[in-house]
Structures are given as structure tokens and as C-alpha cells.
Amino acid sequence: MQTQVADDLEIIHRVLHGEIDLFAALITRYQQHVARIVNRHVPSDRVAEVGHDVFIRAYGSLPRFSGHVPFEHWLSGIAVRTCYEFWRANRREELPVSALTTEHQQWIERILAAESEDRFREQARRQEATELLQWALGHLSADNRLVLTLVSLEGYSVREAASLLGWSVATVKVRAYRARQALRKLFLEREAQEHDTTQ
Secondary structure, eight states: OHHHHHHHHHHHHHHHTTOGGGHHHHHHHHHHHHHHHHHTTSOGGGHHHHHHHHHHHHHHHGGGOOSSSOHHHHHHHHHHHHHHHHHHHSTTOOOOGGGSOHHHHHHHHHHHHHHOTTTTTGGGSHHHHHHHHHHHHHHSOHHHHHHHIIIIISOOOHHHHHHHHTOOHHHHHHHHHHHHHHHHHHHHHHHHHHHHHHO
16 A cells, blocks of 8 residues: 555656656556446446546646645545536436436435334335435535435545545534435425325
């Protein structure tokens, strides 16, 4: 690991001093790492496009890389923030159910169970939960979507999420709270609408 970090620093130094073709070595080394992050946050048919954007942003930001953290961690933050920008630009985009991962389906089932096991028992079935997650994520802001995904679905701590997003810990805590409130409100509004239609 130490050798790889040192090697990354050497490559970055040489890229910044004119050997720009060497950046391809970093792309090759971290392409799968970036793809795994992006795949958890954007529709599957947009992973390649967003992953490409991550490396474009990383290259453009390379002069600001301090070397105080490993390049892999720095790149992870750029990947998460690129996904955030994707959702800011595509907030109301309709997503096919097939774009949702099994992790997303399991997460929504846990959320529903936590809110009220009895109230949402029927809706927690896999297909309905998938559809509900698609609907709910489509109505959340980019901030709320990403904070919920990082902290509630992927299990990052508030501090880790703050580091990846480039936000303060306090900001992540506030936005996570607001995101949970927004999600709860969406679920309750949907439940009320469904109740009204059955009357």
C-alpha cells in the first residue's frame, strides 16, 4: 500500500510537470474503484459516462491535490461529488426499475420496516419496495438523495460522508436529518393518497 501511494505521488508529480500521458496509468489503476462507487449512486446505463467525468474532474483538479491523503481517497471524494452533480442536473429524470440495485431494494425495505412494520408490511414486498424507492429518490433533492445513500444505505459514518462530500460534519448531520424527514413525509403523503383512492 505504501509503495502504491508513493508511486501515485510520483506519477502525479510527473503529470504536473508535463508528462500528461502518464495520467492514463492512474485511470487504469483506479477505474474499477471509481466504477464501484459510481455504480452505487447512478443508473447503470450512466455509470460509464459519470465515471469518465470523474477522471476529467480529477485531472483538472490535480494541481490542487495536496498529497496529505492517499490519491485513492481523494479520488473517492471526487467520484461521490460527481454523482451529486449528476443528480442535481437530473433530479426529475425518470428511472427504470431495472436501474435500482438489490442494495437499494433491501435498503427501502429496512426503511419501511423502521417507519412502521405494520403500516408498510405489504409495501415492503420486493417489487413494491423497488417501485417506491424509485419514486421516493426521484422526489428528493440531490443533497438528500446522496446523504441518505451514503449514510443509510452504504453505512458510511457521518464523518466519512463529510470527507467524501467535502462538507462539514455538522452540515452532513443537518442534511441527513432533513433527508429522513423528507423521506418520511413522502411516504406518509403517498400512503394518504393511496388511502384516499381506496375510499
